[in-house]
Amino acid sequence: MALKLIRAVTRILVRRRRGLHAFHGAASFSRSPIEPWVQTACFACPQTVWKRRVCHPLPFDSGRAHLSTVIRDPVIFSFGSVCLHGDSMPRFLLTQLHRPAVEDERAFSDRLRDCSSSKQVLRLLQTAEVMSDTMAAAALHRIADLELGEGGLRDAEVLQNDVVRALCFQLEHESRRLTEAGLVSALLACTRLYVDPWSTLVVRLVSESQERLDRDRFSVAQLCSLGEALLALEGPGCGMLQQVMDQVRLGSPANWSPDELAAVYGLLQAGAGEGGRYQELLNTMNTHTVSIASRLGPSAISRVLIALVALDQTQAMPLVISLSKHAVRHMVSFSDSELAAVLAALMHFGHSDRFFVEALERRVTATAFESHPETISKVMQYLARRNILSPAIFDVVAESFVYRADSYSTSQVARQIMPFGKLAYLPPNASVLFGKVEAILHSRFSQFQPRTALNLLHSCTLAERFPLNFVAKVFNPYFLQQLQEQGTGIDRIILSQLTQLYMTVKLECPFYEGPSLHRKYRVKSFLAPGRSLETPVEGHLYNSVKAGLIDLLGVRAYFASRVLTPYCYTLDVEIKLDEEGYVLPASNLEDVFKKIAVCIDGPKRFTTNTRRLLGKEAIKQRHLRLLGYEVVQVPFYEFEKLTSKAEVVEYLHKKIFPHSYRLNW
Secondary structure (H helix, E strand, O other), X not given: OHHHHHHHHHHHHHHHXXXXXXXXXXXXXXXXXXXXXXXXXXXXXXXXXXXXXXXXXXXXXXXXXXXXXXXXXXXXXXXXXXXXXXXXXXXXXXXXXHOOOHHHHHHHHHHHHHOOOHHHHHHHHHHOOOEOHHHHXXXXXXXXXXXXXXXXXXXXXXXXXXXXXXXXXXXXXXXXHOOHHHHHHHHHHHHHOOEOOOOHHHHHHHHHHHHHHHOOOOOHHHHHHHHHHHHHHHOOOOHHHHHHHHHHHHOOHHHOOHHHHHHHHHHHHHHHOHHHOOHHHHHHXXXXXXXXXXXXXXXXXXXXXXXXXXXOOHHHHHHHHHHHHHHHHHOOOOOHHHHHHHHHHHHHHOOOOHHHHHHHHHHXXXXXXXXXXHHHHHHHHHHHHOOOOOXXXXXXXXXXXXXHHHHOOHHHHHHHHHHHHHOOOOOOOHHHHHHHHHHHHHHHHHHOOHHHHHHHHHHHHHOOOOOHHHHHHXXXXXXXXXXXEOOOEOOHHHHHHHHHHHHHHHHHOOOOOOOOOOHHHOOOOOOOOOOOOOOOOOHHHHHHHHHHHHHHHOOHHHOEEEEEOOOOOEEEEEEEEOOOOOEEOOOOOOOOOEEEEEEEEOHHHEOOOOOOEOHHHHHHHHHHHHOOEEEEEEEHHHHOOOOOHHHHHHHHHHHHOOOOOOOOO
């Protein structure tokens, strides 16, 4: 009796399916989309599994199923209902009783992760024997991962592929049978692929999500996926999103799993926490996450850190430090994108530690030739931003650059080379490395953004590599015009770079006979508030040295402090001598035979982990010598060892007047 009832229900479902000819807001078909398929009854549940017997091409209306225009930039596609056809199309079993085995889903996920193009994803789908709704949604997400660019999808035609349309057909017309996880994941995938929000597919998925939301059917992680989809569809003002957040806030972060905690961070980052909303919830989450940081996996650590950046949680430094500490043991497990996100967050919060850098060295030296160029660029950016010199990383990046740079974007080229100049480091293959840079500039100079090109060329001069073949292009009036921000002109740091590039050519390449920089683009001082081509002298160290100089010279009038030279550089201390070697008063402008520039170099003028001067300080001292100054360096690590006034005076005497005898007074 039960068997007859099941078969009767099955026949009713089949008749209903055969009655579907056209769907709201979608393309129409000239015949029933079920005709090419025959039914085989599934006696375990009222579900019909469809197997192909014969398939004919179906006419597809060119209306909303193709490209449609919207107000926003990304391309939006509208899906109508489509029919599965083809000998190897995926077959869906959307009930809990027919889900593939866990091992099969895991194997599918692994194969999906290995796909490096949408074509590979489509081929994988065509070979799938059985597929669940979550597997189908994961496939759409993978296509989005591979196709999303800055302005939308790189290959918009992928959405018109029969396999993709078949997936959407199944998800649309089996929406009531989808699991909660499959439902919200499919909806989120649609938003990432810019599917028309008013297409039947999206409308049905949203409607079904609303019904289940009203019945409190979603877990915390599923609520977060739904919330991200709603943010993409309607923004933070969506009423349904408020309902999602109300349900999220009913729970306690202490009861959430690490993955659920990371998902809530992701939802707030996506826009739900915009404008400081839910800060109280965030504070509770930040406090709790510190206590469970050791339980977070690499994906969760990456997601939490990037959320803290987006939400500007500057008060959460204890959490940032804790996550950085535990990121060390996951360094090998981070994907390229996850590691890039971690590095971006640490740059934002200004944090680094020795153990993290050591782990980063081990990873990069082992994977530099296989890692994504953007990840390597982030690594170099991070080291440069934190003034960390890692010869191991710099050397292997220099080697990989020579072999791989032809495929790099202009931004990646610049970000990988600029740290060599900033930290004044030349790798063993320096000649080959900068030869490659020159070749790229020759072939692709017009592709570089003007400011990126200037930053790259200026960095080369810091590393004592002089881009003479490109100076004429930089000093060209058209290039200089491109450097100007619309309505604001050229900012001071750009003018400083141009001036120093001009000085470098004049001082270090006197044989250069090309065009020079027009006077109106030159600055009078490299020292300025904020970003500067010089590091200001550290106050406490300067006062200590000044006191020692007074004791050494007898009176304050025999040296000048913070002197701006005609060559744009600021001297910490200037001492003038006559031809016989006697010290002249600082105000004396005549009979000056020698000028001594005393550089009082504090910690900020060196790399953080070595005693190597930064590139901007090294070029300053180099130029001062070429301009006739005798440069005397007083580094902090030597001066801080002195414990008495007598030791300070003796030290300064040996530094500044090493060949003269001083009478004690």
